[in-house]
Amino acid sequence: MPSTERLATPVRVLMADDHPVLLQGLRRSLELDGGFEIVGEAYDGAQVLPLIRRTSPDVVLLDMHMPGIDGIGCIARIRRAHPEVKVVMCSMESATDQVEAAFLAGACGYVVKTVDPRDLAPAIRQAVAGTAFQPVGVTTSDDTRIARSAGLTCREIEILRCVARGKSNKTIGRELWVTEQTVKFHLSNIFRKLSVTNRTEAARWAFSKGLHESTEALANVR
Numbered sequence: 001m002p003s004t005e006r007l008a009t010p011v012r013v014l015m016a017d018d019h020p021v022l023l024q025g026l027r028r029s030l031e032l033d034g035g036f037e038i039v040g041e042a043y044d045g046a047q048v049l050p051l052i053r054r055t056s057p058d059v060v061l062l063d064m065h066m067p068g069i070d071g072i073g074c075i076a077r078i079r080r081a082h083p084e085v086k087v088v089m090c091s092m093e094s095a096t097d098q099v100e101a102a103f104l105a106g107a108c109g110y111v112v113k114t115v116d117p118r119d120l121a122p123a124i125r126q127a128v129a130g131t132a133f134q135p136v137g138v139t140t141s142d143d144t145r146i147a148r149s150a151g152l153t154c155r156e157i158e159i160l161r162c163v164a165r166g167k168s169n170k171t172i173g174r175e176l177w178v179t180e181q182t183v184k185f186h187l188s189n190i191f192r193k194l195s196v197t198n199r200t201e202a203a204r205w206a207f208s209k210g211l212h213e214s215t216e217a218l219a220n221v222r
Contacts, residue, residue: 012058020043059088086128108127
């Protein structure tokens with residue numbers, strides 16, 4: 001089933017943003033779609049966890065910069081207290097380091113606020129389905145574009161970069177909030193898509209495409 005297919009029941013969304021005008025615009029986009037129920041609105045990061053407890057959302061649409069607790073801090077708290085709740089970061093920021101920080105913290109999707117409103121609903125549905133690893137509205141860099149052309153998802157690219165940095169499956173799982181078994185599953189897919197047989201070959205591929213951060217990382221690959 002396509003990840004953007006309309007879910008059978010409305011997706012319960014908690015919206016968190018300290019800009020009322022933007023918040024109402026996002027709300028209208030989802031209400032026009034018809035497949036979402038807005039269960040609450042937060043204007044301060046400190047309001048998010050109490051509202052989650054009261055409203056039981058499926059997903060939190062979260063601004064990167066809010067008073068009280070910022071978006072990254074909110075994600076960490078949500079992951080600890082409510083791991084079943086998905087988080088989609090919705091921000092004006094499109095820099096690669098900001099996007100990666102959100103995914104590494106545990107976000108399941110990332111949407112730039114300047115994106116076409118029609119793309120917001122599919123992005124949230126993909127997050128709920130666990131497949132929203134491609135940032136929406138973010139310009140793709142050349143190295144990432146190459147990896148995407150090889151069939152790698154954004155999550156697989158993240159894991160491949162971690163492998164090229166010499167990180168173990170346990171460390172990767174901890175950083176991405178997934179189990180070691182999930183990391184192994186993604187690695188199997190990466191090996192298949194790149195036509196390689198092990199971590200070292202995958203890391204070399206990453207180095208050849210510029211996906212690494214340090215030229216010393218390959219020596220630490222196990």
